[in-house]
Amino acid sequence: MEIFWFLIIAVVLAMFFVLDGYDFGAGIIHLFYAKSEKDKEVVAKSAGLFWDSNEVWLVAAGGMLFMAFPTFYASVFSGFYLPLILVLWLIIFRAIGLEFRSQFNYQMWKDIWDKSFGVSSLLLALFFGIALGNIVRGVNLGVVEQGVSTHEAHFFFLPLWNSSFSPLTENPGVIDWFTLIIGFISVVTLTIHGANWIIIKTNASINSKLKNVIFKLNVTLLVLTIVSLVCWQIVNPKALSNFTEKPYLLIFPMLYLTGLIGLFFIKKFKKDNYGFICSTLLIIGGISSSLASLFPVLLPSINDVNESLSIYNTAASEYGLSVAIGWGIIGIILIFVYMIVQKRLMGGKIDHMDYGH
Secondary structure, three states: OHHHHHHHHHHHHHHHHHHHHHHHHHHHHHHHOOOOHHHHHHHHHHHHOOHHHHOHHHHHHHHHHHHHOHHHHHHHHHHOHHHHHHHHHHHHHHHHHHHHOOOOOOHHHHHHHHHHHHHHHHHHHHHHHHHHHHHHHOEOOOOEEOOEEOOOOOOOOOOOOOOOOOOOOOOOOOOOHHHHHHHHHHHHHHHHHHHHHHHHHOOOOOHHHHHHHHHHHHHHHHHHHHHHHHHHHHHOOOOOHHHHHOHHHHHHHHHHHHHHHHHHHOOOOOOHHHHHHHHHHHHHHHHHHHHHHHOOEEEOEOOOOOOOEEOOOOOOOHHHHHHHHHHHHHHHHHHHHHHHHHHHHOOOOOOOOOOOO
16 A cells, blocks of 8 residues: 555656646746747746646645655655745745736836746756755754764754765755755756747747757756766665666666657657657656665665665555545546646647736
């Protein structure tokens, strides 16, 4: 039952990052590449028409996590309190940036909310990547000092950073050189994904330029991926042991590699949705590979005193997990119906659709 709920939550999280990921990417493109008012409006529209339904997947993932793995939920939401509050504020300012920019036809007003949308999207992509970096790096569970656990085995609390800025210390911070590398990978990946979305959904004047941007960013992503794998081995020499012990898990890195290679041919694709499929494979492959490398662990412990949090020692009771199946299936069906209806109503190019007026 624990494995079942782990897989369901993993799928829901992947759906969130695929769907809301292109909103983050659109915001980054909006910040750096949309110069004319017409392009700014249509790029904002490509995210604005979809962001509210896409974030339903994040709410669903949080609810399922609370239901299925309450100890992990409590540990993570207290330990990562500071970055989670920052993420909450960034989500708020991204949303109001989209909703407010067209309420008044004054350039200063539009510029303020354009920056709110773009900067919030950039920082959200960065912080979600940093969060993934913290998960794969591990934390000091129980706040062990000199071999003695000073708190409960599942408790931890991280500052935003420590003075050494290193992931190899006894008490690392949320931000260090390793988690920043993962954060940069997230920013580049979601920017590529957002650019592909804009190409599919709009007739913006920057679309032809975006294919060159995607190609250059993909080169950067390849370099960052290689660097991150080397650094991951430094931080955790056993990081890839799951893949050697269970070779069938290699299918997940292959998804990532397929998307990465495919995007080098972005300029030759005859259909725009091929690029979007490749960037979707990047996201799904990256998330699934990270989870597969840890399984069944959810949050590694970097000390030898307290064991890592896994799907088995943080799960709710068997009865609770089984009862939740019925409600969970109903909820997922409703989310899928909501998504399908919206995507059909918003099918095709969105340049002339109304939003924010």
